[in-house]
Amino acid sequence: MFSDFFTLRWGKGQRSWLDAHNVTAVVALPYHAMITYTGLITLAVMYMPWPILANYGQSAAFEEDAYGALPTSEASGRPIVLAPIDPMVDAATRQWAGTPPRTLVIRHPCDAAATVMLTRARTNRLNALGTSITYSGASGDKLSQSPSPGAAATTAGVLLGLHLGAFADPLMRWTFFVLGLTGSAMVATGLSLWTVKRSSRSSWGLWLVERLNIGAVACLPAGMAAYLLANRLIPTEIPNRAGLEVDTMFWVWFGLAIATLARPVRRAWIETLAIAAFLFAAAPLVSIVMTDRGLIQSLSSGDWLFASFDCALLAIAGLLSFTAWRIWRSSE
Structure with missing residues (x-):
């Protein structure tokens, strides 16, 4: 296959299809290995849920143990005016060394028990598991933040980051896109060759x-x-x-x-x-x-x-x- 990579022949019928299949298989081989492995790891808990069910009973308990529990609160029934959001965003951005939040979730808005949870954006870093900070919706004070992830969670976050490519600049994303197209071409040419033969x-x-x-x-x-x-x-x-x-x-x-x-x-x-x-x-x-x-x-x-x-x-x-x-x- 590697020797055929250097002998691409056009207009030769089935021989050209085989050459195209070999080229698309070789030129992006490291990308194919990375995207396949990280995809398998990312979705492991979906197609192999039995270890989690056997040890935790339900996936929510596993996620709480692995990634930390999300803050929960009940509405108090006392109306308030929600504190300004911009200072919370600015404070979280400073704590994350200039990385802005990716999502903002307000629970019980205009209630005395309101909370504002900001989740760190995935850009500019390889770990795709976003840390979060929760503020009081009434006062704007910081209530809690997600715990520092352990080695296993960090490894999972890095593998997820490699698969999603959210850390990449536009040039790297276009590179991933083109390499992904070569994978599609490899599959398409292989399927065509199989039926033609x-x-x-x-x-x-x-x-x-x-x-x-x-x-x-x-x-x-x-x-x-x-x-x-x-x-x-x-x-x-x-x-x-x-x-x-x-x-x-x-x-x-x-x-x-x-x-x-x-x-x-x-x-x-x-x-x-x-x-x-x-x-x-x-x-x-x-x-x-x-x-x-x-x-x-x-x-x-x-x-x-x-x-x-x-x-x-x-x-x-x-x-x-x-x-x-x-x-x-x-x-x-």
């Missing part, structure tokens, strides 16, 4: 795998684009709006995957990739009409974060369109 053997299993490949490689991106469109189109006042956005993604993903079952495999590839390209291209256009952070507004105001995101969506739409066109040309 067995295309001469007609069987029900091959038919099923071909449709599953389309569902994973083409239908899933279409669902992701539909999720972004739902975020822009569903009115903010609708209850459970966030849940509807997620539902939209799965409905589009599974709906297109089921539709491919009734189509010839090559036509299914072309049609699904074209739909995905249309949805990705539509997201920036809808942003221009439905929001005040569209591509034109972002470019005119110098907001390169939003502008680069919309440009990336258009680039993905172009790549999907080109892929659909190449498959169509090869079938002529």
Whole structure:
């Protein structure tokens, strides 16, 4: 595989696909190892909950022991005027050496027992487990802060930080993004090679795998684009709006995957990739009409974060369109 990395050949059919598979596997190998391992560790308590249940009975008791208990209080029923928030934010920022808070949670607002909890932002540090400080909502005095994490919690926080990449500057985040795309390309080329090598053997299993490949490689991106469109189109006042956005993604993903079952495999590839390209291209256009952070507004105001995101969506739409066109040309 490493020797093939230096012999990339274009326009050679299946040989080129194998070379592309090898290149995408090798060029980002350290990233693939890091993102896979940290993902497994981050979600360990989700897919292996039995040790926690056996020792603690419930996950809340484990989290309290591992990360410290969150402050709790009952409302007193005595109304007050909430203390100014800005001094609390400034005090927490100074204590965290200039790192601002990421979240602010007010419990029992306008009550004498009100509390204001600030959680440290994940930026500028590798440990993604944010420490917190709690202030009195009545007086603004500091009530408590989260305890210093132990070695195990710190290790878990660093692994989570590596996986999320919240510590990284824009260049590093773009690097992670491109390396992630190489991982997706590695999987897509591998799936394609597997089916192409067995295309001469007609069987029900091959038919099923071909449709599953389309569902994973083409239908899933279409669902992701539909999720972004739902975020822009569903009115903010609708209850459970966030849940509807997620539902939209799965409905589009599974709906297109089921539709491919009734189509010839090559036509299914072309049609699904074209739909995905249309949805990705539509997201920036809808942003221009439905929001005040569209591509034109972002470019005119110098907001390169939003502008680069919309440009990336258009680039993905172009790549999907080109892929659909190449498959169509090869079938002529």
